[in-house]
Amino acid sequence: MNDNIAVNIEQIGIIKTPYEDKAPFQPIDNDKEEFYIIINEQYRDGLKKLKTFKYIYIIYYLNQIKIEKKMLISPPWAEKKEIGVFASRSPMRPNQIGLSIVKIKKIIDNRIYTSGLDVFNNTPLLDIKPYIKDLDNKTDANNGWVSELNDDGHLALHINGIPHNY
């Protein structure tokens, strides 16, 4: 139906995390300086005034996902549910674009130290955008199919990235 348009997107930086072979489903925060983004030197000026924001969106390329792409997935924490990839944050999606919201801790030169980020070490960065409260804080949003799960408490641990053993 559509003639697809050529998409020209490239890596503009790199995300550093402690996760070499597995990452949590959602970010875990801590007080160490384990999570930071290095933006390529030529883009450094683009960070001006970024630190006036408390939260930012990080858009990245999930290049370490080698598994087969499927249209229907079952989240590891909700195995009985079969949902469409677009109704999920699963990395197994047609375009391996990841989106996370992180807190800015500090910015030094071209390094942005952040709260926990649920990605592998050396994940390629594609974009950074400010999370603007008046625009992005949808107070009347919902949790969609996630609310249908019986085990809300357990799920909350995953969503909030709180480590637990069960």
Place this chain on the structure above:
Amino acid sequence: MNDNIAVNIEQIGIIKTPYEDKAPFQPIDNDKEEFYIIINEQYRDGLKKLKTFKYIYIIYYLNQIKIEKKMLISPPWAEKKEIGVFASRSPMRPNQIGLSIVKIKKIIDNRIYTSGLDVFNNTPLLDIKPYIKDLDNKTDANNGWVSELNDDGHLALHINGIPHNY
């Protein structure tokens, strides 16, 4: 410093809007069925359970931006401010990736009817993700440098996409 990784991202659908040559700075909502997304047929199953969400993120390719990319920009509604592209939602960014949050009105086959979207007609779609309240609704977020502007009321009109003549 980094060896950049090849990024393989392609169009997966198309965004339909009434905007052929100019778009508002931020989406305008209305009751007509003027805004919809057509997802390519092969991805249709990926929409399963998407309609359980009130809001979704739309990630798209700003292919109609031909202007020079700059690291510092001045928003049209805040001309005296010079800010980094990454501290803005300006389309003039290193990677022309757009991000908007829209309300789902209805989904019919592979068409998602949405609230207003501030993009040109026929903008290529790259991804759809659910806006999950427990994850994305950051109640302690701020408005960053936007709060430094004196003309908060005027700005609010732009942020909320309300048409006005001054």
